[in-house]
Amino acid sequence: MRLYTHTDLDGVFCAVLLSEIEEIDEINFIDPATVQSGKIPFTKFDIIADLPYDRRCGMWFDHHESSKPKPNAKFEGAWADKPSAARVIYDWAENPYLEKYASALEEVDRIDSGQVPLEQARRPTGWFLLSNTLEMSPDKKEDDEFRLHVISLLRKNQDIDAVLSDAKVAVRAAKVEQELERFAQLMRENTRMVGRVAFSDLRKLEGLPRGNNYLIYSLFPEAIASVRLMPEREQKGMVKLSVGHNIYGKKSSFDVGAAMRKLGGGGHRAVGGADVKAEEAEKVAMKIMQEINDWEKEK
């Protein structure tokens, strides 16, 4: 069978588990949009994991709410409301060969469902550090080779310290730390508080080194939420707006997903985003921050 899986830690871990229980002779790493484009000629010899469904495939495993199948939908594999797609596979397989992955899987669950401790956001270690090494080269082929390397390491050894001390992993891990340092500096320089919301206006930046969405709350712990305007990208004239609750602070009940859908975007209650016209970006950002501040005041 050929496997199509996501590029992140959950996708990689799906590949680890499936390699134990199925005959996998090729692994491809893709993102959800590539599945949805319909351009991949899936066949019944293909397994799709941690990605949207394509009816041509032979087997499918996922956990994303957005691809939840109809109650009577017929397909091989499993969809379940679980913290990771790897967990869906593990529970579906009920295979004693997978038991050695039980504690690693708990880490994958935490990371894929966004439960990253604040100190990890600033100084990643262990599994979160590994997850950060998986998507960092401008050359996708290089990332793909690295992901295959990590899969073979994890199949041999589930001890994260051993995996991180592998030479290839260690090089990337050091780079993650460097880039995060620069990312933190840029976020600090380009963020100001608007009421109780941390507003990062990154439109003028050439680009952004790799970082994570949690780090802002270690820099601005008083923020109840964050709003970010990303550097202008390929899509000319549009700017990406991202909004999130400070998951480490006081729980906010403001529905980010609903607000983003009004702008043509999407998301969940706690986090979401939309592409907005560049000339309106600041106005839209200000309006959403006003809404969040007002919402919290009224309660």
Ligand SMILES: [Mn+2]
């Ligand atoms: Mn996932």
